[in-house]
Amino acid sequence: PGVAERLGLGEAAVRAANPTVIYCSISAYGSEGPIGHRPAYDHVVQAMSGIMATTGTAETGPLKVGAPYVDYATGLNAAFSVLAALRERDRTGEGQLVDVSMLDTTLNLMANNVVTTATTGIENPPLGNEAASRAPSAGCFKGSDGKLLMLAANNERQFRDLCGGLG
Numbered sequence: 190p191g192v193a194e195r196l197g198l199g200e201a202a203v204r205a206a207n208p209t210v211i212y213c214s215i216s217a218y219g220s221e222g223p224i225g226h227r228p229a230y231d232h233v234v235q236a237m238s239g240i241m242a243t244t245g246t247a248e249t250g251p252l253k254v255g256a257p258y259v260d261y262a263t264g265l266n267a268a269f270s271v272l273a274a275l276r277e278r279d280r281t282g283e284g285q286l287v288d289v290s291m292l293d294t295t296l297n298l299m300a301n302n303v304v305t306t307a308t309t310g311i312e313n314p315p316l317g318n319e320a321a322s323r324a325p326s327a328g329c330f331k332g333s334d335g336k337l338l339m340l341a342a343n344n345e346r347q348f349r350d351l352c353g354g355l356g
Contacts, residue, residue, distance in 0.1 A: 190216050190226050200286055209284045211274045215267050219290040229291060231257035238295035243302055246317035263294040326351055 193199050193214070200212045214220060217229030232253050235241050240259075241251035267289040274285035296303055301321060302313050313321075318329030318339075326342035342351040 190220070190228060204284060207284070209278060209282065211271055211278060211285050211287065213267055213271050213274075213287040213289070215263060215289050215291075217291045219293065220288050231259045231291070234259050234291045234295055238292055238299065239302075240295055240299055243299065243313060243315055244317075245315045247315065249315075249317075251315065259291050259295050259298075262298055263289060263291045266294045266297070324348070 200214070203210055203212055216225065217234060218224045218227055229237075235253050236251070238259075241253055244254055245252035267287065270287045270289055274287050277283070277285055306312050316323075320327035320341060320343060322343040324343045326348050327340055329337055329339050332338050340351065342348045
């Protein structure tokens with residue numbers, strides 16, 4: 190945070206050169222607020238956002254998602270936002286500021302958990318390889334050959350179809 194400004198490439202300087210520019214800023218925690226100045230890496234935001242608390246099990250505790258998916262998702266979120274800003278500029282002729290944070294992106298990825306906790310007051314337990322639906326026929330199962338099989342029979346119809354397929 191602040192590097193572009195120090196290099197003379199902050200939004201105001203760039204906008205002075207081109208008032209119709211789409212200026213995209215990506216940070217860990219946003220451009221404002223008490224921690225907006227902090228840098229971070231994917232795994233730090235995974236921990237801070239709580240996403241790690243959804244991935245482990247009661248036995249393992251929180252686990253980081255293997256790939257840096259917060260980085261990937263934040264880049265996709267920024268790209269989508271820039272495209273929306275381009276459409277708005279086409280409509281109005283005005284430049285736009287796109288401000289995307291890793292933390293906001295991660296909370297968006299956890300919308301199901303955030304909404305459940307916010308509306309019920311109950312925190313979701315870590316699910317490990319269990320499906321979010323917690324259906325007994327959805328999750329990761331070890332076959333008789335030792336290989337893992339991921340199933341997603343989340344509702345009654347899907348369960349009946351699974352049973353039919355299994356004979």
